[in-house]
Amino acid sequence: MLQIRFSFTFRLRFRLPSSCNTMMDAVLIEQVTKQFDSFDAVSSLSLGIKQGTVFGLLGPNGAGKTTTLRMIVRILVPDKGTIQVLGQPLGDRTQDLIGYLPEERGLYRQMRIREILVFLAALKGLDEAEAGRRAGTWLERLGLADRAEDEINELSRGMQQKVQFLAAILHRPQLLILDEPFTGLDPVNAALVKNVMLELRDQGTTIILSTHLMEQVEQLCDSICLLHKGRKILDGNLKAIKKSYGNNTVRIEFSGDRAFLDLPGIIEAAKFYGEVAEIKLLSGADPQQILKAAVEHKVEVRKFELMEPPLNDIFIDKVSAGDA
Amino acid sequence: MRKIWLVFKREYITRVRTKAFIFGTIALPLLGLVILAVSVFLSGTSSAYTVRLAILDEAGGLAGSVKKTLLANASNKDQPDVQIVQTIEHPSSKQQAYLRSEIESGDIEAFLVLPKGLVTGQVPAELHAGNFRAMTLLGPVQRAVSVALIARRLAQEGKQAGNMQNVFKLAHVQLVNVMSGKEEKDGGDDTFIVAIAAGILLYMTLIIYGMSTMRSVMEEKSTRIIEILVSSIKPFYLLTGKIVSVGAVALTQYLIWGITLGAIVAFGSSFAQILRPGASVPTLHIPPVLLIYLVVFFLAGYFLYASLFAAAGAIVSTDEEARQAQMPLTLVIMGSFLLFNVVLNNPNSTLSVVLSVTPFLSPILMTLRVAIVPPPFWQIALAMSLSIAATFVVIRISARIYRVGILMHGKRPSLKELRRWLRYT
Incomplete structure (x- = not known):
């Protein structure tokens, strides 16, 4: 089984469509290595991120995602290799083109919202008066207009989160880096942030999204890269990756005894969520066999769906393969 | 930048x-x-306390007037009560040392020296004070000495109107601190x-x-x-x-x-x-x-x-x-x-x-x-x-x-x- 998975040559498959695209890479990482003491946080990583796309940077905890992002924003310097942002090597000029929402984040507690937004945008080279105007518009849009003169420590966590998001986008960066942007946001605000992200992408902003929420990645990302122990174990166009995994997953909603799914030779694994089952088929198995078994066991089937494997499964699969 | x-x-x-x-x-x-x-108020409370003062009048003829003015103002709350224990005209050179020992032994609190050059304004008067209350006498003493000096000068040169400016020149009194036993001039x-x-x-x-x-x-x-x-x-x-x-x-x-x-x-x-x-x-x-x-x-x-x-x-x-x-x-x-x-x-x-x-x-x-x-x-x-x-x-x-x-x-x-x-x- 594992050997079959390994035989997929992602690089070959997915380089082809992307090479048709002549647009410049928003980020080009070549053979980058970063060591902490003797530990390799990132080793020989090469990565290209197309302009105007949403790119998912995924991986288990400690995979080297944050280290990679920190190198792009020039907080850390790679030991080996080069990084280019929008065709330029990293430098003072590229720093102003990037907006960064770190995972570990906070703001000056004693400053007022508008003040801190203007300060951070001005640090990115934006004129202070213009920053003030944009802060007003955006605070209005995110429902914080009446809090503009409040101090940060008077805000709830979710509100602070929105202010931090604004701080990352106020200077209209060409490259926006968001590390877990949705933690601490309720569904309404998460949707608000998501809409703003898609809007920025449509305006040409390249977005790097690092998150553990696979659902968000599936909804937002055009391409992904999966890191594990500092190495790239999967990258490419999200749709193509899923397609390569084939439609070998069946989602079935039923009422009755689940014993009918005891089908050796057809089912590799099944996960149950109440009366819903997500079934992974063995390769070559006919999904119709499951329907047949349901009829034989007199189980009522309300919904039967052949679907792409969830990114979650691909993630777990690849990471555990990497561990083996 | x-x-x-x-x-x-x-x-x-x-x-x-x-x-x-x-x-x-x-x-x-x-x-x-x-x-x-x-500090201002503390000096204000001293009126309940009597400062014993001796006057050494080296210039001669001034002590009487100074004493009169000081005592006349005694009811004034601005000024601590004064008791003039001794006035000595043309004292011997040992007198100062003696009075200083009296301050140290607590027999008097202060003494005032009116030196010879005082009338012409060349030399300041000296108020030797043994404690803070005595120091607050500086203002009243300055006024009293000024009054005495003006009276003296008027008597001497009163008829020559041109010298009025000199006549009304106020006396300068220097405070001498005897408290710590060491004698330090004001400002030291x-x-x-x-x-x-x-x-x-x-x-x-x-x-x-x-x-x-x-x-x-x-x-x-x-x-x-x-x-x-x-x-x-x-x-x-x-x-x-x-x-x-x-x-x-x-x-x-x-x-x-x-x-x-x-x-x-x-x-x-x-x-x-x-x-x-x-x-x-x-x-x-x-x-x-x-x-x-x-x-x-x-x-x-x-x-x-x-x-x-x-x-x-x-x-x-x-x-x-x-x-x-x-x-x-x-x-x-x-x-x-x-x-x-x-x-x-x-x-x-x-x-x-x-x-x-x-x-x-x-x-x-x-x-x-x-x-x-x-x-x-x-x-x-x-x-x-x-x-x-x-x-x-x-x-x-x-x-x-x-x-x-x-x-x-x-x-x-x-x-x-x-x-x-x-x-x-």
Whole structure:
């Protein structure tokens, strides 16, 4: 089984469509290595991120995602290799083109919202008066207009989160880096942030999204890269990756005894969520066999769906393969 | 440069509007006013107490008039009760020593010397006082002596109208302090008091503003805003903007203190007159040169210590660790304060000179020397150059520690790890 998975040559498959695209890479990482003491946080990583796309940077905890992002924003310097942002090597000029929402984040507690937004945008080279105007518009849009003169420590966590998001986008960066942007946001605000992200992408902003929420990645990302122990174990166009995994997953909603799914030779694994089952088929198995078994066991089937494997499964699969 | 300016501005504005700054800035001048008011009121309560006074009239013929005026005003609340125990005209030279021994034994509280040159205004009268209450007699005595002198001059030259200006010239009475047994002329303590005050001020502001820089670094670290900042600006610029800004806040405070102090000195006596008419006001003579050196050496010391405090702030993550890390720095500042005595006792000894040009010690010790006996200029220049050179070295090291430390969380690094930080690029 594992050997079959390994035989997929992602690089070959997915380089082809992307090479048709002549647009410049928003980020080009070549053979980058970063060591902490003797530990390799990132080793020989090469990565290209197309302009105007949403790119998912995924991986288990400690995979080297944050280290990679920190190198792009020039907080850390790679030991080996080069990084280019929008065709330029990293430098003072590229720093102003990037907006960064770190995972570990906070703001000056004693400053007022508008003040801190203007300060951070001005640090990115934006004129202070213009920053003030944009802060007003955006605070209005995110429902914080009446809090503009409040101090940060008077805000709830979710509100602070929105202010931090604004701080990352106020200077209209060409490259926006968001590390877990949705933690601490309720569904309404998460949707608000998501809409703003898609809007920025449509305006040409390249977005790097690092998150553990696979659902968000599936909804937002055009391409992904999966890191594990500092190495790239999967990258490419999200749709193509899923397609390569084939439609070998069946989602079935039923009422009755689940014993009918005891089908050796057809089912590799099944996960149950109440009366819903997500079934992974063995390769070559006919999904119709499951329907047949349901009829034989007199189980009522309300919904039967052949679907792409969830990114979650691909993630777990690849990471555990990497561990083996 | 623009980014340094932005950091500077943010830090300055958020700092100056904190309650701590406003209270601190107001508190010191307020304290000065309170001390002034208390001293004025304390002297006001002395009317219940009788000061026994002897008069040595070397000029002759003045004692009677002075005594009359003093006693006539005895009911005046401004003046402590006076009992004239003795008036001696044309005293022998031993009389003064005898009266001084009487003050020391507590038989009298004060004696007034009216010397021969007094009438012509060449020599001041002297009021030898054995305690604070006796000192408050200075004002009334001055008036009484003036009255006696004017009467005398009128009698002598009254017919020549052209000399009226000289006739009404007020008497000058010098206060002589007999309290500690040592005889010190009025104003002799000034340099000492000013020197100590300057030292304490430097000591306090270096520690307060050093720690303030440290807390500011810690805040950026603990709130994690540092990650956003460092993605926008080089850590060295951030450090520079921050240190210069906190220094500017300190200078602002100095300026406000200086102005109010000047105002108290200038208007202190009228203020005292409102509180208690006729009261005498203790004045301090602060040489302006000292104020300039105070600021210059504060800056020299501040940049040196602040960059160290900033590095310390970058190393630590918790308040507990912060207390440990700031300890050695505070000790060095405190140490130079403790070396005060060495310099005070002999400001021009080789030891004092060496100590006062040593970086880290020079801010406080050199200011002290400037206050007591101004040292040769080359020593001040040497102290400054050494201090500036040390600052450059220290800032380079601190900036490296700072750059690595601000992104580290968790355990405080060991000295070995710190040495490795210095090599990180």
